[in-house]
Amino acid sequence: MNAVSRRSFVKAMAASGALATAAALGYEAWKPFTALAADDAGSAQTEGETQVIRSACRNCYGRCTINGIVKNGRLVRVEGRPGTYSEGTICSRAFAIPQLVNSPLRVRYPMKRVGERGEGKWERITWDEAWDIIIPKFKEVIEQYGGHTILANNGTGRDQLNISVLQKCFYDMGSVGGFGVGSICKIAGDFVQKTTIGNPCQFTGWNPEDTNLIVMWARGMFSWGYYDWIYIKKALDRGAKLMVVDPRHTAAAAKSTMWVPIRPGSDMALILAIINEMISSGRFDKDFATKWTNSSFLLNDQTGLLLRESDLADGGSKDKIAYWDEGTGSVQFWDTVDLAWSVDDPKPALLGSYDVEGIERRTSLQKLADAAAEWTVEKTAETTWLTTDQVKDAIELYIESSPGTCFTRGQKTDFSDNSSSVSHAFTIMMALAGNYEIPGGNSVKPGTSTKGSALFDAVPPKSAVRQEIEANIDDYSMCPGKAQIYGIRDGVYSAATHALTTGKPFQPRIYWGMNCEPIISCADSLEVAEGLKNIDFSVNVNLLMSPSAELADIVLPAAHQNEIDRIEYPQSGHCWPANHTATIRQPFTEPQGECRDEVDILFDLASRLDIDMTWKDKYDWFNFALKATGMTFEEFREAGEFVDEITYGKHEKGLLRKDMKPGFETKTGKVNIFSEELQRFGWGGIPGYREQPQSPFSDPDLAQEYPYVMLTGGRNHQYFHSEYRESAYMRSIRPFPVVEINPETAHENGVEEGDWVCIETTMGSIKQVAHLTEGIDARVVHCDHDWWFPEKGAQDGLHGAFDSNPNAIIDNDKVFDPAVGTDNFSSMCRIYKSPDGPPEGIFTTPEELSAFLSNGQEDQQ
Numbered sequence: 001m002n003a004v005s006r007r008s009f010v011k012a013m014a015a016s017g018a019l020a021t022a023a024a025l026g027y028e029a030w031k032p033f034t035a036l037a038a039d040d041a042g043s044a045q046t047e048g049e050t051q052v053i054r055s056a057c058r059n060c061y062g063r064c065t066i067n068g069i070v071k072n073g074r075l076v077r078v079e080g081r082p083g084t085y086s087e088g089t090i091c092s093r094a095f096a097i098p099q100l101v102n103s104p105l106r107v108r109y110p111m112k113r114v115g116e117r118g119e120g121k122w123e124r125i126t127w128d129e130a131w132d133i134i135i136p137k138f139k140e141v142i143e144q145y146g147g148h149t150i151l152a153n154n155g156t157g158r159d160q161l162n163i164s165v166l167q168k169c170f171y172d173m174g175s176v177g178g179f180g181v182g183s184i185c186k187i188a189g190d191f192v193q194k195t196t197i198g199n200p201c202q203f204t205g206w207n208p209e210d211t212n213l214i215v216m217w218a219r220g221m222f223s224w225g226y227y228d229w230i231y232i233k234k235a236l237d238r239g240a241k242l243m244v245v246d247p248r249h250t251a252a253a254a255k256s257t258m259w260v261p262i263r264p265g266s267d268m269a270l271i272l273a274i275i276n277e278m279i280s281s282g283r284f285d286k287d288f289a290t291k292w293t294n295s296s297f298l299l300n301d302q303t304g305l306l307l308r309e310s311d312l313a314d315g316g317s318k319d320k321i322a323y324w325d326e327g328t329g330s331v332q333f334w335d336t337v338d339l340a341w342s343v344d345d346p347k348p349a350l351l352g353s354y355d356v357e358g359i360e361r362r363t364s365l366q367k368l369a370d371a372a373a374e375w376t377v378e379k380t381a382e383t384t385w386l387t388t389d390q391v392k393d394a395i396e397l398y399i400e401s402s403p404g405t406c407f408t409r410g411q412k413t414d415f416s417d418n419s420s421s422v423s424h425a426f427t428i429m430m431a432l433a434g435n436y437e438i439p440g441g442n443s444v445k446p447g448t449s450t451k452g453s454a455l456f457d458a459v460p461p462k463s464a465v466r467q468e469i470e471a472n473i474d475d476y477s478m479c480p481g482k483a484q485i486y487g488i489r490d491g492v493y494s495a496a497t498h499a500l501t502t503g504k505p506f507q508p509r510i511y512w513g514m515n516c517e518p519i520i521s522c523a524d525s526l527e528v529a530e531g532l533k534n535i536d537f538s539v540n541v542n543l544l545m546s547p548s549a550e551l552a553d554i555v556l557p558a559a560h561q562n563e564i565d566r567i568e569y570p571q572s573g574h575c576w577p578a579n580h581t582a583t584i585r586q587p588f589t590e591p592q593g594e595c596r597d598e599v600d601i602l603f604d605l606a607s608r609l610d611i612d613m614t615w616k617d618k619y620d621w622f623n624f625a626l627k628a629t630g631m632t633f634e635e636f637r638e639a640g641e642f643v644d645e646i647t648y649g650k651h652e653k654g655l656l657r658k659d660m661k662p663g664f665e666t667k668t669g670k671v672n673i674f675s676e677e678l679q680r681f682g683w684g685g686i687p688g689y690r691e692q693p694q695s696p697f698s699d700p701d702l703a704q705e706y707p708y709v710m711l712t713g714g715r716n717h718q719y720f721h722s723e724y725r726e727s728a729y730m731r732s733i734r735p736f737p738v739v740e741i742n743p744e745t746a747h748e749n750g751v752e753e754g755d756w757v758c759i760e761t762t763m764g765s766i767k768q769v770a771h772l773t774e775g776i777d778a779r780v781v782h783c784d785h786d787w788w789f790p791e792k793g794a795q796d797g798l799h800g801a802f803d804s805n806p807n808a809i810i811d812n813d814k815v816f817d818p819a820v821g822t823d824n825f826s827s828m829c830r831i832y833k834s835p836d837g838p839p840e841g842i843f844t845t846p847e848e849l850s851a852f853l854s855n856g857q858e859d860q861q
């Protein structure tokens, strides 16, 4: 950064004044710094040729289309690109891309640790030297301990291709996963939806253009691409309604027709109350339920599974499921292989129980109806902290607006030990209401019939090594017998953490971390850090020396997302136009220093370990993935995007299944109201309510000492999990972690707006700055998540990793969904004013932030 712009930056920071005090929380500071972000400091005054490069942002699942403005080979500004699904909208994180690309903190060369783990002492090495250290270690561990002792982690879905490549490469070594965030986020829910409806459609494919009602359930405002709000506004302008189910009065709640301020963790009660009312009043889509769900399938209480022909007759087929046919007055069968009924004009009974060879057999829907019956309005109100009127109104709004209601949710209902059941319950609610595959409802396979989904389907074939592991997963898994529905795809991080610290069921030997920050993002950060110190050998591929990178042996420099080529897909949470588009992400500039695309790094690793990746390199793979579009990658680059056609009723047209038969891509071919997989692996074949282990209801004694429910991680503009704490722009807008507290609760605890507050659980305490708001229940507080302080040294608690991050005080033992292994990010807590202000050593004045700015020279180091 040149002297003039640095001076004006510091002046602008000082002028904002209030920034140093928490009271302002930086929001007044927005204006002076917008200009700064827009023109990256290091090149603000560079003369010369300007290029505008078309690309996409990968800072969240939104994948907004952007242009990069490059001057003399240096990225100086990012802007939104109109005329695409994101309609030119971008958020502050995209504006900050130049600051990250050019950050002085960026790792630009391979580094080898020369001090103790966490001491922060590193030495620059060449790529060849790095491989000469890495490859023998891998070979030695595979030979001596087996590939299953190798852990790999790719963080949240930043890049689909990275994940596919990482999995291919590591599974072929025999690895079964690691701290994969999949077990905490989305993939767990996706797996449940895959088995119950065949596709993760709770997040996707909602079409506000036709809808009567948009239901946003546990879904944030700043989490999935802001252009969604343009579509929501269009829907509201047309007269559609918006229902927001969220304990906090979010910006979406403020715009809603109905805000349902549910008690955290009690969502299942309300879903079951809706289902109960639909079934008991007969106000559900009986035609859809009969034809396209397994509602009518009879149950075998002896096996706990569906009743099969083989249960009834020797030599009967396992593939034929019994139902009661009202036309013939007899038991008939649904063939799950041929996807056909055993009579020509089937009339399956949806509800009731039927005498089958002397034994009463309930239908699947009847079992659900019986279980949901207890969820009366009164009981639901008691359980959820809602009033009876709120419960009634929510039920009526949902039922009255269906069919033609669309649904979109976030992640928080996955953060529970009942997450698989909740995902299942949402699917059932939507299916019974007839809200799938119709105008205004949700599209089951977004972008899919479909050429655009090719990249997702373009996963390399499973090797013999992987097939062997999958067939004998309990011999290799870190949580044998559990989380089986989830498979080996990504590992369960709490199980990996325990394996690292206890050596049980085995001691992991190598850890490869890429695109992830487990110390910061996983619960019980201290245990994770202890575990990572225990590993024999570890490699971290990163942009920065993050807390987890500090514990590695080798750090490899990753190219930034806008320094590389990709086919990009808006991934989830999105309205229709985005869901049907693939767009180009291409480099604004060359990778700095010796940074490399991590897909290239993985192809390199694989080839050095003689692993056959199927495709020769990433371009070979891109071409394969794009085949259905008729374009090569270079043609796609030229075209810039690919848009699929949008169709409804895909289940009727045979567009949802690989065999092109009508139906859903599940084992029964139907939406599973009763799920055999969940029955085998989890909490039961139909959803049921379960109180979370730490709540004022389940542990009143604990609640005496720790009276508040601590929620964490509601997303904000500025940060993506642990990212951007090193961005002066972002830190100027949100300088400190914020805890939202109801004024009544604050006053009871002697806390005022802007105070540094200690939030304490049975595990310890952290510090955040108080923001008082009526928008949160007096029994709940909400903490920002994933804070660390890059301004602090590695030796200073791994850059302050445990000062303010709620994960430092959340137990990872309390919650474990048996089907998918999900954890939670909440706890009971108490609060009090910090006796000694902020954590030591963090930036508290705006002037200090200039240390995060580029001087324009780093990439020439």
Ligand SMILES: Nc1nc2c(c(=O)[nH]1)N[C@H]1C(S)=C(S)[C@@H](COP(=O)(O)OP(=O)(O)OC[C@H]3O[C@@H](n4cnc5c(=O)[nH]c(N)nc54)[C@H](O)[C@@H]3O)O[C@H]1N2
Pocket: 154, 155, 156, 157, 181, 184, 185, 411, 514, 515, 516, 517, 518, 520, 521, 522, 541, 542, 543, 544, 546, 558, 559, 560, 561, 598, 712, 713, 714, 720, 721, 722, 723, 785, 786, 806, 807, 825
């Ligand atoms: N308390 C609490 N904790 C939570 C949550 C919560 O709500 N509350 N949310 C959870 C959820 S949903 C998730 S998905 C997890 C997320 O957890 P993670 O995916 O582990 O997320 P990050 O903490 O952002 O880690 C990203 C790391 O990748 C690096 N990085 C960024 N871009 C690149 C790149 O292109 N290449 C490489 N190699 N590295 C890159 C960043 O510098 C950073 O160190 O966090 C979870 N943690």
Ligand SMILES: Nc1nc2c(c(=O)[nH]1)N[C@H]1C(S)=C(S)[C@@H](COP(=O)(O)OP(=O)(O)OC[C@H]3O[C@@H](n4cnc5c(=O)[nH]c(N)nc54)[C@H](O)[C@@H]3O)O[C@H]1N2
Pocket: 060, 061, 156, 157, 185, 186, 217, 218, 219, 220, 221, 222, 223, 224, 245, 246, 247, 248, 250, 262, 263, 264, 265, 266, 267, 409, 410, 411, 412, 413, 711, 713, 714, 715, 716, 717, 718, 719, 720, 721
């Ligand atoms: N800016 C930004 N964007 C992100 C991320 C980020 O870190 N920063 N992370 C990305 C990732 S990996 C993910 S998984 C998504 C998450 O996406 P979302 O889950 O949509 O994100 P949140 O903002 O956490 O919104 C969750 C909402 O659920 C509410 N909530 C909390 N507990 C409960 C509960 O028990 N029941 C109900 N009904 N509501 C509850 C919270 O108050 C909050 O408003 O965001 C993605 N996008």
Ligand code: SF4
Pocket: 057, 058, 059, 060, 061, 062, 063, 064, 089, 090, 091, 092, 093, 094, 224, 225, 226
């Ligand atoms: S909403 Fe997400 S994809 Fe869009 S600009 Fe912001 S970070 Fe990037």
Ligand SMILES: [Mo]
Pocket: 156, 184, 185, 186, 411
């Ligand atoms: Mo996530």
